Amino acid sequence: MAKKKPYVQYQEEVFAISRSKIENFVQCPRCFVLDRRHKVAVPSGPSFTINSAVDSLLKKEFDRHREAGTVHPVLKELGCDLVPLKNSNMDVWRENFKGVRYLHEPTNLEIFGAVDDLWVNADGEIVVVDYKATAKATPVEELGTERWHDAYRRQIEVYQWLLRQLGYKVSTTGYWLYETARNTADEFNQKLDFDARLIAYEGNTDWVEPTLDRIKDALDHDGLPWSGDDCEVCKFFDDRAFATSNQGEELYPHCFVCGEVKKKAIYGMPSGPLDESRFETMGCIVSIDSPNADWICRKCETGNDES
Numbered sequence: 001m002a003k004k005k006p007y008v009q010y011q012e013e014v015f016a017i018s019r020s021k022i023e024n025f026v027q028c029p030r031c032f033v034l035d036r037r038h039k040v041a042v043p044s045g046p047s048f049t050i051n052s053a054v055d056s057l058l059k060k061e062f063d064r065h066r067e068a069g070t071v072h073p074v075l076k077e078l079g080c081d082l083v084p085l086k087n088s089n090m091d092v093w094r095e096n097f098k099g100v101r102y103l104h105e106p107t108n109l110e111i112f113g114a115v116d117d118l119w120v121n122a123d124g125e126i127v128v129v130d131y132k133a134t135a136k137a138t139p140v141e142e143l144g145t146e147r148w149h150d151a152y153r154r155q156i157e158v159y160q161w162l163l164r165q166l167g168y169k170v171s172t173t174g175y176w177l178y179e180t181a182r183n184t185a186d187e188f189n190q191k192l193d194f195d196a197r198l199i200a201y202e203g204n205t206d207w208v209e210p211t212l213d214r215i216k217d218a219l220d221h222d223g224l225p226w227s228g229d230d231c232e233v234c235k236f237f238d239d240r241a242f243a244t245s246n247q248g249e250e251l252y253p254h255c256f257v258c259g260e261v262k263k264k265a266i267y268g269m270p271s272g273p274l275d276e277s278r279f280e281t282m283g284c285i286v287s288i289d290s291p292n293a294d295w296i297c298r299k300c301e302t303g304n305d306e307s
Contacts, residue, residue, distance in 0.1 A: 019113030
């Protein structure tokens with residue numbers, strides 16, 4: 001597959017943004033712009049091939065019930081009567097790099113994402129469904145406040161928004177069909193047993209379009225946006241710059257506003273004189289209202305907030 005061209009500032013050509021890239025922007029605008037405009041991608045991790053196998057097998061099962069117009073037995077056991085959606089676009093909507101697509105004209109961004117499945121409720125509304133698989137001692141019954149759980153929520157909401165833009169009647173309620181592999185068995189015997197749970201979620205898509213506006217602004221801006229508060233990639237490179245500079249390598253990060261080399265912010269009373277070219281003293285008393293910047297640029301008074 002040919003590599004996608006990077007975004008060019010103020011380009012008139014339509015630019016495609018996947019659902020996962022929207023999530024990347026939410027997590028860290030700086031990494032997103034480096035990726036989409038400068039072709040500096042965040043290193044990828046290993047593929048979750050077991051999860052992919054579960055997804056593939058579930059799709060085959062639900063496709064049989066889609067053709068027959070019947071409720072999957074697992075859903076019956078879970079007290080759900082939703083029927084898989086029968087639509088000529090399903091194969092495209094579930095295919096990676098194709099998916100459900102919509103051109104957002106105000107930003108000229110074409111948004112797309114591949115769904116796991118779509119069901120239909122008694123009111124004729126499309127219900128967005130996402131398959132999840134994991135292994136725990138007990139079945140997953142609900143989602144928590146973890147960072148990746150918020151990403152799961154936004155995933156469903158983007159699909160809901162896309163389908164509504166195409167004119168479909170979409171339920172605000174989405175579901176995760178969560179398959180939890182039991183890891184408490186005495187032996188493997190070349191098989192895994194799963195416990196299925198259906199977890200409902202009331203989506204709110206109000207954030208999607210404002211986020212697309214922010215994405216467009218970030219892509220057209222001359223500089224780089226700030227990193228996300230919890231971006232481990234940015235934190236790694238900032239910390240790496242400081243560590244290597246202590247070994248004699250001048251690799252301090254540059255200010256994303258003015259381009260000047262930042263200094264390491266030091267709080268409290270230093271035990272001795274500091275190299276003013278590398279460090280900036282921030283005062284002796286730190287209150288809850290004090291800045292908490294690891295790196296500071298005195299030229300434009302900006303910091304990299306790690307709080």
